[in-house]
């Protein structure tokens with residue numbers, strides 16, 4: 001390997017590896033490399049592969065996660081990751097101390113969280129979060145010398161309650177071993193705190209263990225630690241903070257009503273999607289939006305919606321603290337409007353809605369915009385084809401789909417065109433935000449009513465990471 005590519009040596013010394021004296025080097029770019037007889041070289045990337053180390057007598061044990069096929073770095077494709085220890089023995093006490101000091105300094109410089117608060121939802125997804133935590137997460141945290149406190153969620157909104165009152169000074173990260181639902185609860189709990197401004201700076205990790213793992217999938221696709229836009233949904237004085245998506249119409253109906261067929265497992269979504277496509281509903285209503293630069297040609301200009309904004313954006317007089325949403329004057333912006341009927345309205349913050357649903361291929365974590373995917377009319381066959389393209393994001397190229405980016409959005413949902421006594425469902429981050437008349441489980445209480453909603457985005461407000 002090229003010396004400059006691997007960085008300058010921080011420490012280079014003779015050590016014993018597997019009974020043989022060899023040269024070990026730690027470089028400024030975090031490579032720990034040594035030769036292993038017969039001219040072959042080994043290399044560990046401290047930032048990526050080394051979790052921690054311990055001293056055992058005169059030896060140093062490096063605890064790492066490496067490619068199961070060998071652990072030789074700097075090759076393209078990867079196999080599964082496995083935990084593996086590497087032991088080396090410096091030739092003197094002074095050298096041992098120097099190695100410990102330099103390795104620790106390098107690991108500390110990576111800024112990894114050292115004290116984590118971990119939520120585990122034992123009831124999410126396939127009910128495997130506890131096993132995932134014990135088998136996959138806990139050993140890595142122990143190897144990395146991370147202190148952690150575990151809280152199993154006991155009921156809906158438990159994670160939100162805990163995040164609301166947690167002593168954040170004790171932790172430098174919160175991890176959710178769950179689906180997207182717990183992460184969304186945590187963000188809502190943090191943003192309702194008096195000290196929300198400091199609280200939302202906490203790094204939020206996700207380990208996928210639910211049905212909907214869109215955030216983990218999006219993170220793995222785009223980098224391990226990212227700042228993330230947070231969307232605030234207002235209805236009068238009520239607020240909800242969304243990280244992933246809002247759906248109304250076809251996608252919401254499939255996502256929520258397919259719960260009737262939970263016994264089918266993951267096939268329930270495809271099964272119910274077919275049912276909905278062959279008995280397609282359309283909804284009356286209106287959407288208004290402030291387009292991102294480059295998308296101004298969509299819809300018709302609408303001045304009255306801007307004027308009404310100052311009335312909608314009133315803070316809840318009963319909640320004197322907590323995050324109040326982005327500080328922008330929405331009345332001054334150039335609003336556009338599209339009238340229904342609509343088959344589907346889908347607003348997305350990150351590309352992936354689930355592990356195999358690339359809902360919004362152009363969505364960025366912190367561009368300050370939401371991706372809007374609109375279907376107004378679509379023949380059955382085209383709709384079927386479009387749904388099969390959801391796993392690669394090509395559905396947005398369909399002539400029946402309008403795909404744009406917006407800065408702010410207003411939804412005025414109406415009833416179904418075929419039956420005005422039946423309204424729809426508004427699905428936010430996989431949970432029901434509002435249910436209209438005549439919908440599935442319409443007697444259940446929801447946070448908001450099936451009426452006008454306003455959504456604005458705060459650029460990069462939260463920080464999310466993928467810890468494993």
Ligand SMILES: Nc1ncnc2c1ncn2[C@@H]1O[C@H](COP(=O)(O)OP(=O)(O)OP(=O)(O)O)[C@@H](O)[C@H]1O
Pocket residue numbers: 121122123124125126153154155156157158177178179180181182183185209210211212213430431
């Ligand atoms: N002990 C519990 N019993 C019942 N529900 C719970 C419990 N703990 C958490 N929940 C609820 O489970 C919901 C889903 O959690 P999670 O994020 O793990 O998975 P999901 O993929 O979003 O959804 P799911 O797998 O349930 O379809 C959360 O909204 C949370 O309120």
